[in-house]
Amino acid sequence: MATVEIRNLRKAYGALEVLHDISIDIADGEFVALVGPSGCGKSTLLRCIAGLETIRSGEIRIDGRVVNDLAPKDRDIAMVFQNYALYPHMNVAANMGFALKLSGRPKAEIEERVGKAAAILDLARQLGRKPVALSGGQRQRVAMGRAIVRDPKVFLFDEPLSNLDAKLRVAMRAEIRELQQRLGTTTIYVTHDQTEAMTMADKIAVLNGGRLEQVGAPLELYRTPANLFVAGFIGSPQMNFVAGDLARKANADTIGVRPEHLSVGRDGDGWRGRVISAEHLGSDTFVHVEVPEAGRLTARTVGDMPVAAGDDVVLTPMAGYLHRFDGDGQAL
Amino acid sequence: MSDLALSSRKPAATLNGYRIVQSISVFVIALVVISPLFMLFIASLKDDRFQILADMGSFRAFWVDNPTFNNFREVGNFAGELAFGRYLGNSLLILGSTVSLGLVINSMAGFILAWGSLPGRALILSVIIALYVIPQESIIMPLLIIVSRAGLSDTFTAQILPFVASPLYTFLFYQFFAQLPKELYEAASIDGASIFRTWWSIFMPLSLPALATVSILMGIETWNQYLWPILITQTDYARPISVAIATFFGQDSIFWDRAMAASVLMMIPILVFYLAFQRWFISSFVGSAVKG
Numbered sequence A: 001m002a003t004v005e006i007r008n009l010r011k012a013y014g015a016l017e018v019l020h021d022i023s024i025d026i027a028d029g030e031f032v033a034l035v036g037p038s039g040c041g042k043s044t045l046l047r048c049i050a051g052l053e054t055i056r057s058g059e060i061r062i063d064g065r066v067v068n069d070l071a072p073k074d075r076d077i078a079m080v081f082q083n084y085a086l087y088p089h090m091n092v093a094a095n096m097g098f099a100l101k102l103s104g105r106p107k108a109e110i111e112e113r114v115g116k117a118a119a120i121l122d123l124a125r126q127l128g129r130k131p132v133a134l135s136g137g138q139r140q141r142v143a144m145g146r147a148i149v150r151d152p153k154v155f156l157f158d159e160p161l162s163n164l165d166a167k168l169r170v171a172m173r174a175e176i177r178e179l180q181q182r183l184g185t186t187t188i189y190v191t192h193d194q195t196e197a198m199t200m201a202d203k204i205a206v207l208n209g210g211r212l213e214q215v216g217a218p219l220e221l222y223r224t225p226a227n228l229f230v231a232g233f234i235g236s237p238q239m240n241f242v243a244g245d246l247a248r249k250a251n252a253d254t255i256g257v258r259p260e261h262l263s264v265g266r267d268g269d270g271w272r273g274r275v276i277s278a279e280h281l282g283s284d285t286f287v288h289v290e291v292p293e294a295g296r297l298t299a300r301t302v303g304d305m306p307v308a309a310g311d312d313v314v315l316t317p318m319a320g321y322l323h324r325f326d327g328d329g330q331a332l
Numbered sequence B: 001m002s003d004l005a006l007s008s009r010k011p012a013a014t015l016n017g018y019r020i021v022q023s024i025s026v027f028v029i030a031l032v033v034i035s036p037l038f039m040l041f042i043a044s045l046k047d048d049r050f051q052i053l054a055d056m057g058s059f060r061a062f063w064v065d066n067p068t069f070n071n072f073r074e075v076g077n078f079a080g081e082l083a084f085g086r087y088l089g090n091s092l093l094i095l096g097s098t099v100s101l102g103l104v105i106n107s108m109a110g111f112i113l114a115w116g117s118l119p120g121r122a123l124i125l126s127v128i129i130a131l132y133v134i135p136q137e138s139i140i141m142p143l144l145i146i147v148s149r150a151g152l153s154d155t156f157t158a159q160i161l162p163f164v165a166s167p168l169y170t171f172l173f174y175q176f177f178a179q180l181p182k183e184l185y186e187a188a189s190i191d192g193a194s195i196f197r198t199w200w201s202i203f204m205p206l207s208l209p210a211l212a213t214v215s216i217l218m219g220i221e222t223w224n225q226y227l228w229p230i231l232i233t234q235t236d237y238a239r240p241i242s243v244a245i246a247t248f249f250g251q252d253s254i255f256w257d258r259a260m261a262a263s264v265l266m267m268i269p270i271l272v273f274y275l276a277f278q279r280w281f282i283s284s285f286v287g288s289a290v291k292g
């Protein structure tokens, strides 16, 4: 258990700087999700914290200690890789116990700790198997097990669920979160899936193009995005953005309103438009509407909304849910 | 329907034609490769060395009327400076030491080249490839001078040490290690494994195909060394079997019968060695073929 502080971190590959002046504070026991589009530097930041990459400048502290010059093994972190990186020739028990064996723990202790982790992860019956003989989900658990037997100060996860099918992913999401809360270990979790971040994290850090756009609790990012990028990245379906006269009327360069904050009616005050298509998901209906002065907008309404393509509707933004942005994309 | 049946028969027919051509060519190649070996084996069972010579040009080279193991017995009683078995032992000692040291040294070097933080790695790699191009024979005289100056003439060391480190095998290991996922290396370093431990506990056990391939190539190369042992040994003390067999080809007469038996004896260990490793050897070539 430990805090992680990152101060003015810069990372470059050759002349190309890929992380620009990143600073984040992570409290003891906190679960932080790093999100952002592909190539924004999430993995690189995680690997810098792990010590797998050397940084150009700045400072990384784990538990108050500067670790810039420490090898990965001396940072007391454990990492779960996207492809799990299990040792193919070792069985599950040996995979999980390898770090303990290297640190010279007695055999009995290793066995006990591996056994305990296996019980938590429901792997007790697979201990003698090699990774090839495991399902994707089981391999994922072994990778988790390898991290937790060491009882490190920090867990680092790099898209650990991206190789699982959708159903298993949702199940493992809850399981990892539960496990993390039970162990109370500070966790940094990379994902490009904003739903994963929203549901699991105490705090989300949004990266874009190597810059930190915003750090905050999931609902904070949802309610008060700092800029256009965060507003567009967090939330699904995406926030609607409108520029032009409608924005100027609200004293902004761009205004944004989330689909769930647009009510759909037949008449009344609001933006008149024609339904292009309606997606009936059962629980919700996504209505895509062409509004002459605003462009294409998406509204999210109740599941049994009787709308179809070609209908004329009125979209009304709910009071207090309008986001305003200036010419630089910053929230007003 | 009939159209479908026709079209489904056609590829099968061409496949069969292809199969037949393939089988015949494999058979012919096998015949070409195996017949000299078979001839050698048959000849080793013939008692009369003049008969062996006389049979050489006809089909009688593949037939023996009264097979006998006399030649083998005589080779066993061979009265050179050493007993025949000792030369075989020398060869085995040189083979075992060269291959086992070679596996360790070349795989370590390949591993550091693939995963170590090594300044000038690209330069070292191109030097290694350049070294591989140089034929062994062209450096044999300077090597001879170095080894004799070092006082190693007439020793086993002189026949082992110069051939342990090899650019070819280092490069082969380098390539094999480099294609393994980098996360394996990183996971090991996070787990606290030293670079030595990572090589030994993670990468070596995953390298059976590379280990087998290098063992076989290196083993055959070592076993067949002839020029170098002749140059570097003055007495028979450390001479390998390849050199001993040459003594059957005397100045005034050639003992074909015993030479044949000795050759068969020389082939057996390296054949066993090959068979022991060939499973992985083949799979490694298939693997690299599939990957392209």
Ligand SMILES: Nc1ncnc2c1ncn2[C@@H]1O[C@H](COP(=O)(O)OP(=O)(O)OP(=O)(O)O)[C@@H](O)[C@H]1O
Pocket: A013, A018, A036, A037, A038, A039, A040, A041, A042, A043, A044, A045, A192
């Ligand atoms: N070894 C490297 N050499 C040069 N550039 C690299 C290297 N590794 C990553 N990069 C670059 O750094 C940037 C960040 O890469 P990174 O892998 O951190 O992205 P990511 O956010 O994890 O993306 P993804 O979601 O696709 O995994 C990318 O532009 C990438 O091209």
Ligand SMILES: [Mg+2]
Pocket: A042, A043, A044
């Ligand atoms: Mg990544």
